[in-house]
Amino acid sequence: MTTTHPVRVVQVPAGTAIHATLPGAHFFDAYAVADPHPATSALHTWLDVLARTPRWTEHLLAVRNRLVRLVGLKGVGQLQDMHRPASGGAPSDARSYRVGDRVGIFVIRHLSDAEVVMGQDDRHLDVQVSLTKHPAPPGGTASVVLSTVVHIHNTLGHAYMAVITPFHRLIVRSMLQRLAAAPRHGQR
Secondary structure, X not given: OOOOOOOEEOOOOOOOOOHHHOOOOOEEEEEEEEOOOOOOOHXXXXXXXXXXXXXXXXXXXXXXXXXXXXXXXOOOOOOOOOOOOOOXXXXXXXXXXXXXXXXXXXXXXXXXXXXXXXXXXXXXXXXXXXXXEEOOOOOOOOEEXXXXXXXXXXXXXXXHHHHHHHHHHHHHHHHHHHHHOOOOOOOO
């Protein structure tokens, strides 16, 4: 019998590196789900999330990349894009990455076993995404929290966020639901 673990809206976790970026933010959100692999690192879990990203997100990002170029912004590529870490290690090996390496559309800004913060800056806004791992409380379940913090620089940034926010929420929820549906350790 499979247990479903719904995606929940939560607060950006206090005491995390992403929480420290909240002052002055124009947009932020956070979603949590049960962690199917609590013994893995935050970056390992993020790579797992990317591997499970729905195919339709590629189409949305391709449209986004084409449209933003019309107003002078940069295309960011795809969430699942693989970039070789500076260490020379395999892009699929979380242990190969360091701060400054690129993972998909983001650059790693903070890296620990419990949290990875990645960012993407442009002239209209700065985006940071964090995946944090939270151990199980007594009688509870370990969780993963995916947080986003956005600092907007101009009118274009506000317009961009007004358009992109519903898609962002849909993508994040879908990614986390797919992660939660992953087989638990010890299950096949």
